[in-house]
Amino acid sequence: MSPDRSGREWAERLSRVETRNITFLDPPPPFWTEAAGARVRDAAGREYLDFTGAFGVAFAGHRHPLVVERIRGQAERLVHGMGDIHPPAVKVEFLEALTALMPWPEARGILGLSGSDAVEAALKTAQLATGRPGVIAFEGGYHGLTLGALATTDREHFREPFIRRLTGHVHFVPFPSTAEGEEVLERVDGLLARERPFATGAVIVEPIQGRAGVRVPPRGFLAELAAIAKSRGALLIADEIFTGMGRTGALLASDHDPVVPDLICLGKALGGGMPLSACMGSAQVMDAWPPSSGEAIHTSTFLGHPVSCSAGLGFLAALRSEELVARAARLGALAVDHLEAALGGCDAVVEIRGRGLMLGVELRGRGAKRAVRRALQRGLILLPAGDDGQVVELTPPATLAPDELEEGLEILVEAIRATRNGR
Numbered sequence: 001m002s003p004d005r006s007g008r009e010w011a012e013r014l015s016r017v018e019t020r021n022i023t024f025l026d027p028p029p030p031f032w033t034e035a036a037g038a039r040v041r042d043a044a045g046r047e048y049l050d051f052t053g054a055f056g057v058a059f060a061g062h063r064h065p066l067v068v069e070r071i072r073g074q075a076e077r078l079v080h081g082m083g084d085i086h087p088p089a090v091k092v093e094f095l096e097a098l099t100a101l102m103p104w105p106e107a108r109g110i111l112g113l114s115g116s117d118a119v120e121a122a123l124k125t126a127q128l129a130t131g132r133p134g135v136i137a138f139e140g141g142y143h144g145l146t147l148g149a150l151a152t153t154d155r156e157h158f159r160e161p162f163i164r165r166l167t168g169h170v171h172f173v174p175f176p177s178t179a180e181g182e183e184v185l186e187r188v189d190g191l192l193a194r195e196r197p198f199a200t201g202a203v204i205v206e207p208i209q210g211r212a213g214v215r216v217p218p219r220g221f222l223a224e225l226a227a228i229a230k231s232r233g234a235l236l237i238a239d240e241i242f243t244g245m246g247r248t249g250a251l252l253a254s255d256h257d258p259v260v261p262d263l264i265c266l267g268k269a270l271g272g273g274m275p276l277s278a279c280m281g282s283a284q285v286m287d288a289w290p291p292s293s294g295e296a297i298h299t300s301t302f303l304g305h306p307v308s309c310s311a312g313l314g315f316l317a318a319l320r321s322e323e324l325v326a327r328a329a330r331l332g333a334l335a336v337d338h339l340e341a342a343l344g345g346c347d348a349v350v351e352i353r354g355r356g357l358m359l360g361v362e363l364r365g366r367g368a369k370r371a372v373r374r375a376l377q378r379g380l381i382l383l384p385a386g387d388d389g390q391v392v393e394l395t396p397p398a399t400l401a402p403d404e405l406e407e408g409l410e411i412l413v414e415a416i417r418a419t420r421n422g423r
């Protein structure tokens with residue numbers, strides 16, 4: 001069966017059983033059935049090269065052997081524990097391994113299953129630690145779609161239908177790729193100084209804005225932001241759900257600046273493909289959570305899920321043994337060189353930007369959406385990012401072989417050149 005016909009049939013079946021506006025079905029997408037490394041296969045048997053890392057999750061590649069081995073082993077012993085009552089032992093092992101990587105001498109974490117869970121935990125922690133409910137967030141920022149996280153996400157499309165349920169305790173300020181860094185910092189300082197209409201205890205920021213189109217702030221901006229937050233007694237929450245765990249060629253993107261945030265949200269890559277996220281902080285900040293009076297004040301049925309924690313240990317082992325952080329830096333530099341050489345002088349291109357394996361190619365007009373569509377026809381999976389989908393986002397696995405990198409970039413370059421010719 002042709003990939004198009006197969007996609008149409010699966011899309012029709014899904015549309016009969018899933019609520020509208022949950023899965024994007026127009027045009028019908030490939031329905032995935034298998035994936036390994038950077039290769040994905042769909043229900044029609046067609047193979048693709050995945051340069052999205054499936055929303056950045058497959059940083060260690062799809063089905064990394066160390067992750068699969070851990071999942072398999074865990075599945076034979078314990079598939080579900082009782083989160084906050086009878087916790088799975090592997091949750092302890094995973095948190096021990098993760099805290100050891102964090103930038104504070106003594107770290108603590110709260111696990112979750114999605115990036116939004118980690119953001120909710122960070123916002124609650126900030127309120128407990130400062131006693132101030134307000135939050136400063138950035139225009140274009142994406143922090144998830146649960147109601148607390150959505151209140152800090154700046155996309156009308158997601159906010160508008162639920163606007164009356166979103167807390168009004170959030171100020172948005174421009175991200176410094178669109179405004180002068182100094183002006184932004186002054187605005188943040190002014191807002192933090194105000195007590196009315198509400199006092200602000202946290203600033204949440206993506207060190208590189210992902211879904212807004214791989215927007216990179218000027219060097220030093222995060223460090224200054226952290227200093228201002230500190231001087232006003234507020235916490236800096238680095239949302240590293242997309243950028244963290246090596247994606248940008250450093251373990252944390254905040255390491256580039258360098259800055260040590262008060263709270264760090266992690267997700268996506270963390271579980272090696274299993275749902276797993278974490279809000280991490282220093283023991284001092286996290287001790288704002290009061291001692292338990294017998295029932296946890298923040299938990300959920302699947303929190304600290306044993307298979308996810310086990311997969312997370314597999315991911316951390318892969319990160320170490322394959323030196324994925326350094327690989328991301330190296331492959332990212334190769335990719336930028338390749339794209340600049342191939343697309344230099346191409347008038348369809350506005351900018352090539354990013355760090356490590358978090359790259360964006362901004363195109364004029366509807367070029368990015370066209371290029372993404374054309375690349376898919378040629379077997380390369382990409383996503384458009386940015387308010388108008390004007391940026392082709394590249395977040396491939398760091399396990400990519402150099403010839404796979406080249407193969408994907410060649411398809412991308414051809415697709416971008418074709419958009420210039422109106423195709």
Ligand SMILES: Cc1ncc(COP(=O)(O)O)c(C=O)c1O
Nearest residue numbers: 114115116142143144210241242
């Ligand atoms: C920076 C950032 N924060 C939070 C989220 C939300 O994560 P999730 O979709 O797992 O809830 C995302 C997802 O794309 C993200 O990129």
